[in-house]
Amino acid sequence: MEKEKNSDQKSRRNFVERGLKFGLLTAASGALLAKVFGKSGNTESAETVELMSTDGTLMQVPASAVSHAHESKSAYNPREGFSNRKFVMVVDLAKCRNARKCQSSCNKNHYITGENAWIKIYKMQESEKSAPYWQPTLCQHCDEPACVKVCPVDATFKRRDGIVLIDNNRCIGCRFCMAACPYSVRVFNWSDSWQGDAVEQAAYTPDYAGVPSQKGTVDKCDFCPHMIDKGELPHCVSACPNDVFSFGDMYEDTVTNGSGQSFKLSKLLKDRAGYRLMENLGTQPSVYYLPPSDRVVDFEEGMKNYTEFQSVDKPQEP
Amino acid sequence: MNTAYEKMINDLAPKKFGWKGNAWVAFLVVVILAGMYSYVQQLKSGLVITGMRDYALWGIYISNFVFFVAVSLVGSLITAILRLSGVHWSTPLTRIAEIIAVAAIIMAGITIIIDMGRPDRLLNLFLHGRLQSPILWDVIVITTYLVISLLLLYYPLLPDFSILKRHADHQGWLSKWYDRLSLNWSGNEKQVRIHAISLQALSIMIIPVAFAIHTVTAWLFETTYRPGWDSTNFGPYFIAGAFVAGSGAVVVVMFVLRKLYSLEDYITDDHFDKMGKVLVLLCLLYLYFNINEYLIPTYKSTKEEAMHLQSLFKGEYAVLFWTVIIGGLILPVIILLFRKGRKPLPLFLVALAVVLGAWWKRYLIVIPTLSHPFLPIEGVPQSWHHYAPTLMEWSITAATLASALLIITLLVRFLPIVPIYETAEERGLTETSQPTCS
Structure with a gap:
């Protein structure tokens, strides 16, 4: 019973984590493009985060290139739903x-x-x-x-x-x-x-x-x-x-x-x-x-x- | 003093009810009160007091609604279509047809509100109405039809009111009302001209609106995917059936009124003969649409349609189905093809069967389809698999029918059943002398 609950929670956590990662991806790719073409110099940090692309491959991305795309809670309307989701x-x-x-x-x-x-x-x-x-x-x-x-x-x-x-x-x-x-x-x-x-x-x-x-x-x-x-x-x-x-x-x-x-x-x-x-x-x-x-x-x-x-x-x- | 004219007015002027009339009104009021009691229970407990459930999600409220809309169409048939096609024999029947139309369309509107789970939110239809929904179309055309029908009842009454106010002085208040309602009708040339033009315009306007109300009512079903409703035949099929139901109702009412008020001079055997011919033609037309509606799906017999049709032809609805088709459609056609069958009494009985058949036909259109959804009916109580109206539901439905009859009865009490002015014109009778003492 305990175990079941545990795994249940784990699966939920996984889901949350994934959801978050995917949410970040769009922002990340945009930021990366800006980085690559913008030639903004040597601001690269050593820290990287792992992201999954839409074709399922995992990739390492510098943490500094990733920013959180905030879904503003106040803009959420039950009639409109979550934006950019299906x-x-x-x-x-x-x-x-x-x-x-x-x-x-x-x-x-x-x-x-x-x-x-x-x-x-x-x-x-x-x-x-x-x-x-x-x-x-x-x-x-x-x-x-x-x-x-x-x-x-x-x-x-x-x-x-x-x-x-x-x-x-x-x-x-x-x-x-x-x-x-x-x-x-x-x-x-x-x-x-x-x-x-x-x-x-x-x-x-x-x-x-x-x-x-x-x-x-x-x-x-x-x-x-x-x-x-x-x-x-x-x-x-x-x-x-x-x-x-x-x-x-x-x-x-x-x-x-x-x-x-x-x-x-x-x-x-x-x-x-x-x-x-x-x-x-x-x-x-x-x-x-x-x-x-x-x-x-x-x-x-x-x-x-x-x-x-x-x-x-x-x-x-x- | 023109005695023929005077006699006609005496014959046609509304009369006080005798004991029969009062007993009839009392009976209707009792039925309505019983229905109102049930409706209060429905408001309190919800639609759980009905036999409807998640599968049989519509029941006799809806089939009764379709019946009312159907009957109301007769106003446009007798007053507009026959008038515009230059038929004169129908003049004495126009008032009856229009009274029935008004009573039926009012009760159609009320019946649909009775079916609502949240009648308290009726205004949402106007506050949040969406034009994509066939229900909105129904709201629009039914209110339009009600307005035009009321006008079509009222306009021909203007000269009649003016005549009546002079012939009802002994009933002071009534005379006053007739005076007010006559809108100063004096019968001068200008008024007569405007009157004729208005009637012509209304008669033309009401035809597309009448077709619209019943076509849209058909669309309420036709716009779904369900076998038995998913048919392109539904619009004309409903309209043909509506004319049958309405003409039947007119025959029933004209027979009863002629008998009670001794109107044999005005509503003659010839009128019955002609209405019989109209009814037989309409029944044949309706039969034609029925053949289309049932034969072709039977021929193709897709799995879903076949299941639905089986339940009608030899399943749980078979007895009702064949009684309605034979008793309410085929037998009437056979009987009315003979001159003897179009005599007042046999025609009255046939018309009664036609009206009853028409009510149950709507039941057969609405209910069986709901018991055959695409996915199996599982995981609900056994009682939800089939629909049977409850006593409360019947009493509410009976009350709506009684209300329609009460509206007709009260209008008959205060309005001339046969248009006086038009009858006088057709008979060449005029008020020659001024109302001086003879």
Whole structure:
């Protein structure tokens, strides 16, 4: 247990470190160019830092050439998102054995009290003769989101960093977005349910969906901007015991899984023949799936955890 | 004194309700109060009191909304399309059609608010409205249609009010209201000219707006990817169906009013015969669009469409589907093709079946599609797999229908059901003598 927690923390730290490094890279390369062409003389110091370039090679750069690109916190706007980021997720279906830890962690951390979890693990089978597999499904954070298109009040919106969010303070509860979403990932707060004292009193921000949830409005997976902001991975990614999920930034071409391993996104998708759900609809999801070939365990093993329906845990109203 | 003229006014002037009328109003009020009680519960607890859930995310509120919008289209058909095409027989029916249109479009607007999870945020539609959303288009065209429909009801009433104010002196306050509402109509040449031009202009304007409201309502579904809604046929299909529903409603109302107010001289058997012909033509048109809507996807049978169509043709909705298609569309066509079928009573019964069928047809358009999403329905309680409206939901829906009937009833109480002025003109009756004592 202790060990698990430790490695968990480590992986988070790795993620933070990497994120920071990548963030610096742009500034660094600019500064380097200035150095090279500017001929500013012999200000070189002995100290160097290690940076990873976009093609994955590590290089040593003089520390003096690197300056921190500050993301000014005050400029951050939940509707605009993080600047110069484009978040993506990769779901490796070969590794999923329906442990449902992603779901329970998501439910717990978003204080979901309705009957419907935001992440669902579907039993899928392409055709009768092909093997069944488990498909964890969350909001696909489409680049051409059908839900955003139809929202009459701009309550659901697409940010520059690729995340689709809902402003529950503005949603009028018409549920058109739910009808429009082909992935059935949106849920509705049909009633007002108790989420515990702390959550009920929390200040609402679209950045942290469901905290607190609002009766008569729509909710869904938010890609955890509140975790990204802390430099951590979304709850489902770090909770998965099988490293099914990897999360990262498309501009950095890197995704990181729950154990802290990083992959080059473009290579991963190419090598493993990644695909997106219902590509034909033109929704351009930000979630990629790796086909369930060479699976670590067979489908039957996941059936142990399968329940037709399991209610999400609800805190008791005082 | 011109007795024929006098008799006509006496026949057509609004009359106080007898016990039947009062009992009817009381009944409607009870239904509405019951619905209001349920709605208060809905405001308190949320939409959880309905049978809707994450998959069946729309239910009878939405199908009822589509029904109201559909029925309201008849105002444009009878008053505008028939007027512009130079048909004169429909004159006595224009008032009824316009009253139905106004009642239906008002209730359409209210019904859509009932469906909202956060009705308290209605103003967001104006504060944060986004023109990309078909809902905004609906808000715009429905309000426009309501305004034009009200004007189209009101303008032809101006001369009628002026006539009524003189013939209702015994009811002081009513006469005063008629006077105010008549806007000093004196029937001089200039007024008559402006009146005619205005009516012509409104009649022309309302046609594209009427087409727009129901086309946009169709688009609310058509703009999604869902099998059963993802159809380019939906616009004309909805409009044809709307004219069927509205004409059916007009026949029902004109039959009841003719009987209660003994209007046989004004709404004749010939009117029923002609409305029967209109209805059969519209039903055939609607049948044509239905064939397009169901036959072609059946022919192709893509997996998703096939699953949806199976549930309609022989699955859980089969009984309802075939009852609606046969009882509300095919049988009416067969019956109305015969002259005997277009006599008032059989036509009334057929029209009743058509209106009922039209309501359930909207149910079949809205609900089954939602039970067949692209990804399987898993991980939700068993009860979420299927939609069944709750008692509360029914009582709220019943209240909206009762409200529409109440609006019609109250307008019938205070407005002449058959336009007096236009009927007089068509019959060549005028008020020859000044109102001196005979």
